[in-house]
Amino acid sequence: MRAGIKESTRWIEGYARLAELSASLPDTRLVYVADREADIIELMRTARDLGEPVDWLVRSQHHRALPHGERLWSAVMADKPVGELHFTMASRHGRKAREVHQQIRVKSVTLADGRGGELSASCVIATEADPPVGVTPVEWRLLTNRPIKDFNDAAQLIDWYRARWEIEMFFHVLKNGCKVEALQLASIDKLERALAVYLVVAWRIARLMRLGRSCPDLDVELLSRPRTEQARGAPVYPARSAPHPGPLPAGEREHGLRTSKLPAGRRERMIPASLAFPGEVMHGATRAPRRV
Known part of the structure; x- marks a missing residue:
């Protein structure tokens, strides 16, 4: 202010x-x-x-x-x-x-x-x-x-x-997850470029959080691309990754980055497609109000 x-x-x-x-x-x-x-x-x-x-x-x-x-x-x-x-x-x-x-x-x-x-x-x-x-x-x-x-x-x-609550969640992720208020950049120009990136990341994470709550049984594979479709750049999977045994509900990996709840043999670190790619994989669903 x-x-x-x-x-x-x-x-x-x-x-x-x-x-x-x-x-x-x-x-x-x-x-x-x-x-x-x-x-x-x-x-x-x-x-x-x-x-x-x-x-x-x-x-x-x-x-x-x-x-x-x-x-x-x-x-x-x-x-x-x-x-x-x-x-x-x-x-x-x-x-x-x-x-x-x-x-x-x-x-x-x-x-x-x-x-x-x-x-x-x-x-x-x-x-x-x-x-x-x-x-x-x-x-x-x-x-x-x-x-x-x-x-x-x-x-x-x-x-x-x-729908205002979605905005509250977005800024919660931006401030407390991305820690944008802790940025110590020397110029407005640099700050604006950093925020341009963090705003997209915060929105993607907030979307995954909502899906994890509203659709807890959603197959996480719908939100994560297989290895062959990953964008070029830093490797996402470790060099020796054991094959995973089957689909995992999205509610167990809300951000797509957790590994503590994964079953044995499924320890790869997946990046959701909604964070790694510009295109959407699917749209989340919520229970809409029922009018009487």
């Missing part, structure tokens, strides 16, 4: 940069997705003043006052649910995977813009129904510039927000 700059500025700058990019992508929908820290009226006002060239979707942090004396979340929760969502929440941080059933409520609202005017927004609140005893219910309160006509529109916005 630059010295003397408010942290909220980075959210506004991020949106402005996407707005500049949108001019060169007229046939592409760009969506600015952010967590609670981006629930600032300056961001929404900036988007409105620019003509909203990029859609925005943020997690609501403030129980804002509405023009007629109501409060934002209370006004939305006073309406009846427009539908329900069912999905599987993945395990993480010591929590087991579990099924989640949410009720969805939506409302179009008018917010004060902080300068004596008003701006229009839509609010979506997804609340978990009947969570397990002792478990914190899964609840999301979202604000967006997009109009919500029906349940399908609301479900799409929730899908977009849930």
